[in-house]
Amino acid sequence: MLRALLLYLSQAQWARNMVTGWRVAWRVASRFVAGETLEEAVALVKELNRRGFYVTLDHLGEYTSNEAEAVRSTDEAIEIIEAIENEDLQSGLSIKLSQIGMAIDEALCENNLHRILMAAQKYGIFVRIDMEDSTYVDRTLDLYQKMRQSFGIDTIGLVLQSYLYRSLKDAEQVTQDGTRIRLVKGAYKEPGEVAFPEKADVDAEFDRITEVLIKAALKTGCVEAGPKLPPLIAIASHDDLRVRYAKAAAEKAGLTRRTVEFQMLNGIRRDLQDSLLAEGYPVRIYVPWGSEWYPYMVRRLAERPANLWFFISNLLRR
Numbered sequence: 001m002l003r004a005l006l007l008y009l010s011q012a013q014w015a016r017n018m019v020t021g022w023r024v025a026w027r028v029a030s031r032f033v034a035g036e037t038l039e040e041a042v043a044l045v046k047e048l049n050r051r052g053f054y055v056t057l058d059h060l061g062e063y064t065s066n067e068a069e070a071v072r073s074t075d076e077a078i079e080i081i082e083a084i085e086n087e088d089l090q091s092g093l094s095i096k097l098s099q100i101g102m103a104i105d106e107a108l109c110e111n112n113l114h115r116i117l118m119a120a121q122k123y124g125i126f127v128r129i130d131m132e133d134s135t136y137v138d139r140t141l142d143l144y145q146k147m148r149q150s151f152g153i154d155t156i157g158l159v160l161q162s163y164l165y166r167s168l169k170d171a172e173q174v175t176q177d178g179t180r181i182r183l184v185k186g187a188y189k190e191p192g193e194v195a196f197p198e199k200a201d202v203d204a205e206f207d208r209i210t211e212v213l214i215k216a217a218l219k220t221g222c223v224e225a226g227p228k229l230p231p232l233i234a235i236a237s238h239d240d241l242r243v244r245y246a247k248a249a250a251e252k253a254g255l256t257r258r259t260v261e262f263q264m265l266n267g268i269r270r271d272l273q274d275s276l277l278a279e280g281y282p283v284r285i286y287v288p289w290g291s292e293w294y295p296y297m298v299r300r301l302a303e304r305p306a307n308l309w310f311f312i313s314n315l316l317r318r
């Protein structure tokens with residue numbers, strides 16, 4: 001109930017207008033977000049790299065509603081790619097298709113993604129398309145297939161969400177060519193017709209898809225993680241049980257630790273990030289930055305009620 005309310009608020013314009021004006025909201029957001037400028041993001045990436053973590057950078061923004069904004073977001077994505085190259089960062093890029101025009105016009109989005117991938121391929125930088133709400137999944141998979149044919153699996157990869165009934169099948173199909181997958185539980189408000197309502201089912205499906213990724217890695221050749229290029233398997237969860245399952249299943253299948261990457265959000269479960277790194281697994285941190293932090297912050301509040309109490313206690317102390 002609380003999760004559903006927060007996920008609704010994450011997309012409500014009236015709530016965004018109200019909350020982004022509060023200093024306390026930024027204080028909470030800054031637990032997860034690197035800052036509002038690219039310079040702040042670059043500084044955090046350097047610090048994480050120094051500690052042994054890889055990164056994927058995300059310039060916050062989604063559901064762009066006009067062409068000029070979508071083109072501006074595309075130009076900014078290319079600037080990030082150039083910053084990764086110029087500053088020699090161990091990082092890739094994550095983008096949302098709705099940020100670069102998918103919510104307006106598919107052809108515009110395709111053109112913008114093509115420009116981003118041209119720049120990424122030039123410098124050998126990997127671009128991950130984040131997965132958004134379920135109305136975007138077919139369009140995302142279609143555009144991915146098109147771009148993969150031109151740019152190959154070393155330049156572009158996908159995210160699959162275990163809360164969707166369809167994802168297990170999608171995983172089986174899309175990994176046949178070695179497509180790199182980030183597996184997540186899913187962060188949007190979805191109806192029971194498309195997504196498991198019960199957390200236990202989402203978790204069980206996560207483990208089943210993990211097995212699919214392991215099989216695909218064995219079949220297509222087990223690629224090791226590198227600073228700019230993740231392996232086929234990227235387990236993106238802060239859940240001890242999901243992490244433990246993936247480690248055991250990969251070990252049982254004979255995979256080496258460098259072929260299974262763990263990914264976590266900046267500021268969440270630092271203890272787990274550190275311990276996986278110490279065990280010899282590649283760990284990539286998702287580092288968001290920018291002024292469009294409101295929906296990202298509210299989705300993080302929805303994931304964990306304790307974050308909400310942190311928010312409210314800060315509000316009361318104003």
Ligand code: FDA
Nearest residue numbers: 130131184185186187236237238239263264265286300303
């Ligand atoms: P779960 O929510 O069960 O949490 C397990 C434990 O992790 C909690 O008990 C708590 O200890 C900790 N935890 C989780 N969330 C926390 C939070 N916000 N604050 C503090 N502690 C927290 N989703 C999506 O739909 N599309 C996408 O493209 C992506 N991309 C993405 C990239 C990366 C690198 C990650 C890690 C996650 C995503 N997600 C995503 C988000 C994902 O779908 C999911 O909402 C969150 O990862 C939370 O789910 P967990 O798997 O961590 O489990």
